[in-house]
Amino acid sequence: MSITIENEFLQASFHTVGAELYSLKHKKASVEYIWQGNPEFWGRHAPVLFPFVGRLKHDTYRYQGQTYPMSQHGFARDHEFTLTAHGASHATFSLTSSPETKAVYPFDFELLISYQLEEQTLTVTYEVRNLGEELYFSIGGHPAFNVPLVPNTEFTDYYIRFHPSKSRLTLPLSGPYVDFDNRTLAQTNTNINLNRRLFENDAFILETVGKNSFSILSEKTSRSVALSYDNMPYVGIWSPYPKEAPFVCIEPWCGVADTVDASGNIEEKLGINHLIAGQHFTCSYAITVN
Numbered sequence: 062m063s064i065t066i067e068n069e070f071l072q073a074s075f076h077t078v079g080a081e082l083y084s085l086k087h088k089k090a091s092v093e094y095i096w097q098g099n100p101e102f103w104g105r106h107a108p109v110l111f112p113f114v115g116r117l118k119h120d121t122y123r124y125q126g127q128t129y130p131m132s133q134h135g136f137a138r139d140h141e142f143t144l145t146a147h148g149a150s151h152a153t154f155s156l157t158s159s160p161e162t163k164a165v166y167p168f169d170f171e172l173l174i175s176y177q178l179e180e181q182t183l184t185v186t187y188e189v190r191n192l193g194e195e196l197y198f199s200i201g202g203h204p205a206f207n208v209p210l211v212p213n214t215e216f217t218d219y220y221i222r223f224h225p226s227k228s229r230l231t232l233p234l235s236g237p238y239v240d241f242d243n244r245t246l247a248q249t250n251t252n253i254n255l256n257r258r259l260f261e262n263d264a265f266i267l268e269t270v271g272k273n274s275f276s277i278l279s280e281k282t283s284r285s286v287a288l289s290y291d292n293m294p295y296v297g298i299w300s301p302y303p304k305e306a307p308f309v310c311i312e313p314w315c316g317v318a319d320t321v322d323a324s325g326n327i328e329e330k331l332g333i334n335h336l337i338a339g340q341h342f343t344c345s346y347a348i349t350v351n
Contacts, residue, residue, distance in 0.1 A: 068150045068178045071350070079138040080154035080174040082107040082204065085183060087284075087350060094286050094350050096205035102306035107204035108138035109174060109187070112166055114199040114295075114332070115318025116237035117325075124197070124327045129165050133237070134203070136162065137172060150178040158192065169193030172200075186345040187315075191336035197327045198334055199316020201295075202346060205308045206277055208255065208300075210284045216307065217256055218281050221298065223249040224274040224289075232266040232295070238321045239266070241331065255309065257302055264297040266317065275311050283351060288313065290346035294332060313346045 062077040067088070074084040083106040085094045098106050113122075113135045121128050140162075142154035153175040158168060169192035177184045187200050208219050223229075231247035233240045247267060255277075259265060274289035275296065288311040297312040317332040319325075327333060334342055 062144075064144060064147060064152050066148070066150050066152050066176065066178055068180070070181045071178055071183065073176060073178060073183055075152060075154070075176065077142050077144060077154065079108055079140065080142040080156070081105070081109065081138065082176070082183075082185070085348065085350065087181075090284070092210060092284055092350075094206055094210065094348075096207055096308035102301055102304050102308070103205065105138070105203070105205070107202065108134065110134040110199070110201040110203055110312075110314070110316075111137035111172055111187075111189075112168075112170075112198040112200070114201040114314045114316035115239075118238065118319045118323050119325070121325065122327045122330070123325050124167060127167075128325075129167070131165055135199075136165065142174070145173070146175075152176050168196045168198070170196055170198070181351065182347050182349040184345055184347045186343065189334075189336070189342040191338060191340050194338050196336040196340075197330075198336075199314070199330075199332060200334070200342075200344070201293075201312060201314030201316060203310055203312045204288070204348065205310045206286050208277060208307060208309045210277070210279070210286070211282045214279055214281045216305070217254065219277055219279045219309075220252045220254045221309075222252050222276040222278055224276070225272075226250050230268040232268065232317065234263050234266070234318070235321050237263070237318060238323070239318050239331065241320045244268075257300075257305065259298075260300050260302040263302070264299040264312070266295060266297045269294060269296050277309060277311075285351045287349045288346060289349065290344070293344055293346065315342075315344050
């Protein structure tokens with residue numbers, strides 16, 4: 062099922078499968094900002110990553126002595142959500158643990174995903190509720206933005222602007238896993254021009270602290286998109302290499318892939334979040350378009 066919200070400036074549409082944003086349009090300019098999911102390059106739009114972000118070693122993890130299988134980025138993106146609230150400019154979706162989820166993820170939870178339009182900004186809020194004794198999880202976004210944004214421009218006409226303008230630690234990948242011991246400083250104190258080789262080692266992953274904003278801009282158009290958040294510890298920037306895909310993902314994460322030396326125990330996983338009975342977790346990010 063498809064759900065649409067809108068205001069004076071924007072129209073946003075979502076699938077109930079995965080509670081996934083699949084369209085964000087500027088109504089007056091007739092610009093579509095979200096990648097439309099051509100499977101030749103990548104068939105998704107903006108999946109929600111839960112209960113893991115990235116790849117687990119051997120696609121498994123351990124909890125209380127038992128081993129569980131889990132595919133990359135978890136299962137939420139492929140499950141049907143329930144629409145729990147819907148107004149002209151807002152919508153909330155819910156996914157609750159079930160016998161199916163507990164076969165691979167032995168925790169009782171509710172995941173709420175809320176979308177709110179205000180002027181030219183879409184705010185995305187994740188709330189994770191622990192309905193059991195304890196809960197270990199990661200969560201993140203994976204929105205893909207059309208690049209180029211408008212006709213008569215090319216992928217390499219665009220650049221990424223980082224705010225605040227400062228260097229950030231980058232987490233290199235060894236295959237699909239984080240090589241944590243070889244973190245280096247990335248020169249995000251200046252704009253980075255988009256080019257294919259930026260993604261030759263898969264995602265460009267940064268550690269982030271406090272308020273951050275990442276914008277896709279070009280000198281050849283006034284149309285742009287920015288993703289911003291407060292206190293999400295990682296961001297991944299990705300486009301499939303060596304394919305010349307016409308999109309770039311800016312992915313805010315509360316969690317990250319396993320490290321090359323990960324033990325496999327969920328309690329020891331880098332970036333894992335832990336809730337005790339009755340606790341809940343909330344984070345959010347905003348997409349602002351021009």
